Amino acid sequence: MSKLSIKMNDPRLAFIGRVDFTDPLKPMFTWPGSSVELKAVAEKISVKIKNYRNCYHNYVGISVNGEDPKKTEITELKEETEVVLIDGLDTTKESRITIYKPMDAAHFYEISEIILEAKDKEAELLEKPELPARRMEVFGDSVSAGEVSEAVEYAGKPDPEGHEGIYSNSWYGYSFMTARKLGAQLYDEAQGGAALFDKTGWFHGPDFVGMETIYNKLRFNDQIMPMTDWDFARYTPHVVVIAIGQNDANPENYMGNDEEKSKKWKDGYKKFIDTLREKYPKAQFILTTTILCHSKEWDDAIDEVAKSFNDKKVQHFLYTNNGTGTPGHIRKP
Incomplete structure (x- = not known):
């Protein structure tokens, strides 16, 4: 041996x-x-x-x-x-x-x-593997993380109750499947329950923490250990996917119903994109959500923000059945 x-x-x-x-x-x-x-x-x-x-x-x-x-x-x-x-x-x-x-x-x-x-x-x-020259980065939620993706018996259905994470696998998230098809590296800054703002979404309950706090972190969950900062100089992507907006209706689904709160979210979303574009000025940005069921008004808000840039490097992508495809997470093929 x-x-x-x-x-x-x-x-x-x-x-x-x-x-x-x-x-x-x-x-x-x-x-x-x-x-x-x-x-x-x-x-x-x-x-x-x-x-x-x-x-x-x-x-x-x-x-x-x-x-x-x-x-x-x-x-x-x-x-x-x-x-x-x-x-x-x-x-x-x-x-x-x-x-x-x-x-x-x-x-x-x-x-x-x-x-x-x-x-x-x-x-x-043997010798060090050569990594792909193409580089992607995703900022997203549970769908981007491949959560509950292995529960194939529940395709098109709500997630199994009390699944305790046994069906989760980032390998089968759309983000990693896309990266493999494109022959690209992927840095996947995705967290289940994450919304844009703190005090919204489902991550880090009961004191919810949003992408505005964790996007620039290395250790990003202080329920495990203190947060630490990420050095953006370590990685520069060619393509950035922002897949936030799925969890932002908790605790209140205000988009399209409360003008002041809706504007605050859209302003914050644009500021988040601007911050990342300052770090990655040459990158192509894709704004999206998922086919997991959610209110259309969130996608309308994202579309409005995307158009406000008037720049081909910021595009809004909608799936055919965006927001209406499934009440549970997306399952692996």
């Missing part, structure tokens, strides 16, 4: 997403889909991982050569544990491995070691 332990500062590892390198030997993964990629020859792959739980069942995911992933539950809390991610790989050829975070701020985790094992030959870590 050959066994190779890889430290997380090994230069042959590639990272995608807002990964926290405060301790480079124990990088922390906070946002959904954030990942480490490697090329290897191995039969079995494990990680040493420490989980910081907020809610739900918590998982770490692995995909081999871009194929459908496997999720493994992390049951230990705040204690480092060794978790087997996959076994039985073909050691006659190299594999491209993606170890990724399937969930949003239901938890954070840090990885201190990746362990490669093989029975009949030497386990090997």
Whole structure:
């Protein structure tokens, strides 16, 4: 049996997403889909991982050569544990491995070691994978995070009650499926329940926190640990998708009904876009919501803001059945 332990500062590892390198030997993964990629020859792959739980069942995911992933539950809390991610790989050829975070701020985790094992030959870590040149970024909510995407029996239906996160998988969110089809990196700043403004939406209850607070954060849920700032110089996307407006009707669905509050939201939404455009002046911006049921007035407000820019680099996208497609989350194909 050959066994190779890889430290997380090994230069042959590639990272995608807002990964926290405060301790480079124990990088922390906070946002959904954030990942480490490697090329290897191995039969079995494990990680040493420490989980910081907020809610739900918590998982770490692995995909081999871009194929459908496997999720493994992390049951230990705040204690480092060794978790087997996959076994039985073909050691006659190299594999491209993606170890990724399937969930949003239901938890954070840090990885201190990746362990490669093989029975009949030497386990090997190969050269650093080349990352796609195209770059995307999404600022969104649970749909952008792939929440409840694996509940295929509930397609077109409300989410299963008490699902406890077992059906959530960022791999099957539209954002990551789009990135894979385009051959692009994706930084997915998506959080279930997030609205634009603080004190609205469903995230971080009962003291709700909005995208206006978390969009520029690395650690973004102080129910787990204190928030920290993100350095925007670390990543510049070509395309930015803003998919906010689904959760903003909580606690009050005022859009189109209260002129003053409606104007405040539209002004705040425009300011949010302006802030990101200052950071990414060359990027194409796509404004959208989802096919999850919601009031049309929110999409009308987004359309009004998009048109106010009078700029081809800011476009509003509507799905055919926008806001009317399903009462529950979007399921994987």
